[in-house]
Amino acid sequence: MTEYTPGALYLAGFTQARSPHIGLLLAKTAGAGTMFHIRIDRATSPNWQFQRRKQLVEGDMFLSSLLRISKDLLHLETAEAIIEAAALDIPPPANDEFGECVPWVLKLVQALHAKGIVELADLEKLREEVDSFASGSRAYARRDKFPNLATSKFCH
Numbered sequence: 001m002t003e004y005t006p007g008a009l010y011l012a013g014f015t016q017a018r019s020p021h022i023g024l025l026l027a028k029t030a031g032a033g034t035m036f037h038i039r040i041d042r043a044t045s046p047n048w049q050f051q052r053r054k055q056l057v058e059g060d061m062f063l064s065s066l067l068r069i070s071k072d073l074l075h076l077e078t079a080e081a082i083i084e085a086a087a088l089d090i091p092p093p094a095n096d097e098f099g100e101c102v103p104w105v106l107k108l109v110q111a112l113h114a115k116g117i118v119e120l121a122d123l124e125k126l127r128e129e130v131d132s133f134a135s136g137s138r139a140y141a142r143r144d145k146f147p148n149l150a151t152s153k154f155c156h
Contacts, residue, residue: 004057008027012066015141022130067150070117083117102130
């Protein structure tokens with residue numbers, strides 16, 4: 001059984017109407033972590049933008065799944081700096097098309113693999129795994145439920 005563990009990396013799925021939004025979560029405490037993802041904020045830009053922010057793990061109505069992609073626990077300050085630097089090297093798409101978050105976050109996973117942070121076995125199978133897991137976790141999109149947890153078979 002997968003447990004939520006500070007120091008681990010997760011692909012976080014947020015339930016939306018059409019399909020889940022996916023970001024990368026560095027678990028920092030039992031109740032929160034740092035989220036690295038792209039989003040559209042029409043008040044500041046019509047296109048996707050990178051965002052790094054604190055993310056509550058418990059009590060978030062939309063956070064419905066956490067797929068663990070790191071085997072070893074990471075040193076939080078070092079890992080956060082490495083992840084942010086890698087994320088900033090991946091330009092967000094210069095459009096507002098739906099569904100761009102998954103390709104972007106998978107590029108981030110590839111960059112972290114190249115830096116030795118995670119072990120990526122199969123990118124396409126990871127894409128299918130996170131899509132299936134996040135899509136199947138809609139029932140966890142409630143304030144009174146902890147997100148559905150699993151460990152990836154294709155990235156550790």
